[in-house]
Amino acid sequence: MVRVGVRLSCYNSASCRSKKLYHKVLAIDMINPFLQSPRAVKMLEAIVNVVFPRSCVSCGLSRKNGGDYLCRLCRDDIFVIGDPLCNTCGIPADIDYDYPAEGFECGWCRKCGFRFDRARSLGLYDSVLKELIHFYKYRSQPGAIDELEPLLRDYFATCREEYQGYSVTSVPLHVKKLKERGFDQSFVLAHKTAEILDLPLLVRPLARIRETFPQARKNRTERFQNVRGAFEVVSPKTVCDKKILLVDDVFTTGSTVNEVARVLKKARAGSVQVFTLARA
Numbered sequence: 001m002v003r004v005g006v007r008l009s010c011y012n013s014a015s016c017r018s019k020k021l022y023h024k025v026l027a028i029d030m031i032n033p034f035l036q037s038p039r040a041v042k043m044l045e046a047i048v049n050v051v052f053p054r055s056c057v058s059c060g061l062s063r064k065n066g067g068d069y070l071c072r073l074c075r076d077d078i079f080v081i082g083d084p085l086c087n088t089c090g091i092p093a094d095i096d097y098d099y100p101a102e103g104f105e106c107g108w109c110r111k112c113g114f115r116f117d118r119a120r121s122l123g124l125y126d127s128v129l130k131e132l133i134h135f136y137k138y139r140s141q142p143g144a145i146d147e148l149e150p151l152l153r154d155y156f157a158t159c160r161e162e163y164q165g166y167s168v169t170s171v172p173l174h175v176k177k178l179k180e181r182g183f184d185q186s187f188v189l190a191h192k193t194a195e196i197l198d199l200p201l202l203v204r205p206l207a208r209i210r211e212t213f214p215q216a217r218k219n220r221t222e223r224f225q226n227v228r229g230a231f232e233v234v235s236p237k238t239v240c241d242k243k244i245l246l247v248d249d250v251f252t253t254g255s256t257v258n259e260v261a262r263v264l265k266k267a268r269a270g271s272v273q274v275f276t277l278a279r280a
C-alpha cells in the first residue's frame with residue numbers, strides 16, 4: 001500500500017515522462033523497502049518534493065503558491081461560464097446587451113428537444129480545465145477534483161436556491177469501466193456537489209446496463225444513437241416524484257445526460273437538472 005501511494009503521488013505531474021520525474025520514481029523505489037509508516041511516507045514525500053518539485057498539470061511549470069495540481073496562474077485562468085447563456089443547455093451565448101437574454105434558447109436546443117429541464121456547467125472544456133479533467137479521469141487521480149472545490153463553492157454560492165429540493169445523483173459508469181479506472185469520476189463529483197449544496201445524494205439509483213462505444217470520434221447523431229438504451233433505473237422508488245440534479249464531468253452534445261434524463265423521467269422523476277464540470 002505504501003509503495004502504491006508514493007508512486008501515485010509521484011506521477012502527479014504533467015511532465016511525468018521527463019527524466020527528472022523518472023529519477024524521482026526510481027529514487028523512491030530504491031528507498032521504498034525502508035518505509036515503515038504513513039508518517040515516514042509523508043516525510044519522504046516532503047523531501048522528494050523539495051528536491052524534485054512537482055509541476056502544474058496544465059502548464060508544466062512550478063506549482064509555487066498554487067494547489068496540489070495546478071499553479072496559481074492556471075487556476076486563475078479557468079473560465080467560469082456566466083450570463084448570457086442558453087437557458088436550456090447553458091452554452092455561452094454570443095448576444096449583445098440589447099437582446100433579451102432571459103429565457104434565450106440556442107438553435108440546437110430548439111431543434112433537439114432535450115429531455116432534461118436545464119443544464120449548467122462550471123467552465124469551458126478547454127486548456128486548463130480540459131487538462132485537469134484528463135488528469136482526474138484518465139490518470140486516476142480523484143484528488144484532482146479538490147483543486148476545483150473553491151471554484152465550485154463560489155459558483156454554487158450564486159445559484160444555490162435554484163437547486164433547493166433537489167437530490168443529487170451521477171451518470172453511472174459501466175462496471176467494466178469502473179474496474180479499469182478504479183473509481184467513478186462522476187460519482188466523486190456528485191458527492192462533492194451534494195456536499196457543497198447540502199443536498200441528499202442518491203447512491204446509484206441507475207445502472208449502465210450496456211457498454212457503449214467511446215463517444216469521442218462520433219458525430220452528434222451517432223452519439224445519441226450510441227447511448228440509447230444504455231441506462232436503467234434500478235430503484236424506481238428512489239427517484240419517483242423526486243427533483244434530480246444529475247452530475248457528470250463533461251457536456252459535449254448532451255446525448256448521455258439526455259438519455260439518463262429520459263429514463264429518469266420514464267421512472268416518474270420530477271424535474272431533471274444537469275450539472276457538469278465542463279462544457280465542450
Ligand SMILES: [Zn+2]
Pocket residue numbers: 056057058059060061070071072073074075
Ligand atoms: Zn500552470
Ligand SMILES: [Zn+2]
Pocket residue numbers: 086087088089090091105106107108109
Ligand atoms: Zn442550448
